[in-house]
Amino acid sequence: MTENYNEFPAEIYSRTVLEPDFDIYRNVFANELHAINLAQTVMLQRQGLITESEASMTAEALFHIMENVDFASMTYDGSFEDLFFVIERELAKRIGISVSGKLHTGRSRNDMEHTMFRMVLKKKLIENLELHESLVEKLIYKAGSNLEEIILLYTHGQPAQPSTLAHYLGAVIEVILRDMERIYSALQNVDLCPMGAAAITTSGFNVDRELMAELLGFHDCVENSYGAIAACDYITASYSAMKLSCINLGRFVQDLASWTGFEISQLYVPDGFVQISSIMPQKRNPVPVEHMRLMFSLASGGAEQIIETMHNTPFADMNDSERETQSNGHQVFDRMKRALMLLSGFVEAIEVDQSSVNKRIDASLATITELADSIVRNEKISFRQAHQIAHKIAQTSIEQQKSLQEFSFEEYCCFFKSEIGDNAKMKPGIFNQISDPRHFVAVRNLRGGPSKESMLESLQKYREKGESYIEKIAAEKTRMELAVNQREQSAKNLMIS
Structure with a gap:
């Protein structure tokens, strides 16, 4: 065993944990530590836990440290565990531990x-x-x-x-x-x-938790201390x-x-x-x-x-x-x-890319749901019957490689009579607009639908x-x-x- 593990910090612990942790502390949380120290100083003075003179000395020292100590260039040297203790050391150097030591009254890391x-x-x-x-x-x-x-x-x-x-x-x-x-x-x-x-x-x-929260920009305190x-x-x-x-x-x-x-x-x-x-x-x-x-x-x-x-x-x-x-x-x-x-x-x-979209809508028969809906509205039959008619038209379209726009009204009438056994009542003008995706969108005007008014x-x-x-x-x-x-x-x- 070449390393002394009886003296803090052990070199391996320092290198793998304390050094990286110190870098995080000084690079990420130094400003917040300073803010807490300032708020603590103000609170302790208002609560009568330190004198005005002690508060003055502490505040001046804290501002001096933040303005003059180069935390960015600091490296972990093992003399203290973390940045908190470095600040304590700097405060003690400047105003003496009898005053600086009071800053930690009623608080913990x-x-x-x-x-x-x-x-x-x-x-x-x-x-x-x-x-x-x-x-x-x-x-x-x-x-x-x-x-x-x-x-x-x-x-x-x-x-x-x-x-x-x-x-x-x-x-x-x-x-x-x-x-x-x-x-x-x-x-x-x-x-x-x-x-x-x-x-x-x-x-x-008698620390003032509410004042600390206010000075640090919080809207309230965590109620339970644990x-x-x-x-x-x-x-x-x-x-x-x-x-x-x-x-x-x-x-x-x-x-x-x-x-x-x-x-x-x-x-x-x-x-x-x-x-x-x-x-x-x-x-x-x-x-x-x-x-x-x-x-x-x-x-x-x-x-x-x-x-x-x-x-x-x-x-x-x-x-x-x-x-x-x-x-x-x-x-x-x-x-x-x-x-x-x-x-x-x-x-x-x-x-x-509207041209590409239109081609894919035609090829995929994407508007055919509106055909089924329109059959229900105009022919006064159930949706399941209308769905069956639309399904057969879709099958035929795929087999014959023709778009819904290419289906004639007469062809529709034949499909309808074959399935229902009666003549179609839908008007040609209504049938002809069914394949138009803009019509498809326009009639879907319920709350949350795609129509312009709904949107x-x-x-x-x-x-x-x-x-x-x-x-x-x-x-x-x-x-x-x-x-x-x-x-x-x-x-x-x-x-x-």
């Missing part, structure tokens, strides 16, 4: 660290909500500009019915708005302050919402990949989003779609990793939920940011819902900004010139 984690996670969630809202705005605009652009929708991988791009995008918008609801709900859980919980059971000091340091549902709720959003958006992106492919070619992608082949001159590869799919998949996997890290851990303060886990989770937000930004731009750029009503609801999130996000950001100003100014006011 337990409540401090989960407060830091929540502060950073809040910012990530808010930015993520803003990116979702930006995508919703782009989708609403795109849908509003494509109320009458016909596309072909699929079920089970096969052509099904015509609709509009607006109608399809409306479904995507609704899912994103529900994802935003889940993310916002997670944010409300994150937006609770653990400070004052101390190690586990609060303390015997839950403040032990519960990790704020983490799992956040990453569950991220994972669901990635899954939902990934499905949308997969449709984009399919619809921009040669076999379906419903959407045209402009050259700005197309890469070429190094050998095949004809190739137009909409590669950004693949990158979006990849980014959402990696983000989904990263979110699942964080959720599973919490599985089967004790309901207690444990390192499983702390800095390494938190910083790994931040990669989920980084990947989602890139993917959401790219998707927003891609949605703006794409256009419906205009839906889009207005989406706008109102999106605007409500803009207001909520703005309120959260304003409260956080006010907290920064209040905290900084209150701490500076403590300083006696």
Whole structure:
């Protein structure tokens, strides 16, 4: 045995855990640690737990350390466990331990660290909500500009019915708005302050938990002090919402990949989003779609990793939920940011290839459901009887390789009489419009349907819902900004010139 394992820190422990952890602390959470220290100083003075002179000395030293100590160039040297103790050392050097040591009154690294984690996670969630809202705005605009652009929708991988791009995008918008609801709900859980919980059971000091929450930009405190340091549902709720959003958006992106492919070619992608082949001159590869799919998949996997890290851990303060886990989770937000930004731009750029869509609608007999519906309305027979007539026409169409438009009214009358035993009552003009996909869309004017009138009503609801999130996000950001100003100014006011 060549290494001394009786002296802290063991070299292997330092190299594999403490050094990387120190780097995470100084790069990710240093500003939050400073904010907590300033808020603690203000609170202790107001509660009479330190004197005005001690508060002044502490505040001045904290500002000096943040402005003059180069955390970015620091390396872990083993003399202290983490950045918290480095700050304590710097404070003691500047104002003496008899004063600096009072800053830790009524608190613990337990409540401090989960407060830091929540502060950073809040910012990530808010930015993520803003990116979702930006995508919703782009989708609403795109849908509003494509109320009458016909596309072909699929079920089970096969052509099904015509609709509009607006109608399809409306479904995507609704899912994103529900994802935003889940993310916002997670944010409300994150937006609770653990400070004052101390190690586990609060303390015997008269600390003001509500003031700490206010100064740090939280809307309230975590009620139970043990839950403040032990519960990790704020983490799992956040990453569950991220994972669901990635899954939902990934499905949308997969449709984009399919619809921009040669076999379906419903959407045209402009050259700005197309890469070429190094050998095949004809190739137009909409590669950004693949990158979006990849980014959402990696983000989904990263979110699942964080959720599973919490599985089967004790309901207690444990390192499983702390800095390494938190910083790994931040990669989920980084990947989602890139993917959401790219998707927003891609949605703006794409256009419906109407000529290609029309050919596929004709070839697939996608409007034939309207034939069955029209038979019911005009011939006064049951839908199942009408369905059978339409089915036979479809079979004949496939066998003879002719589109529904090529079927004559006389042929329809023959099919009807053969099946029902009576003459058809439908008018030729009604029959002739059945194969028109625009007619198909126009008559589907129920709430949530693809008709222009229905879609205009839906889009207005989406706008109102999106605007409500803009207001909520703005309120959260304003409260956080006010907290920064209040905290900084209150701490500076403590300083006696």
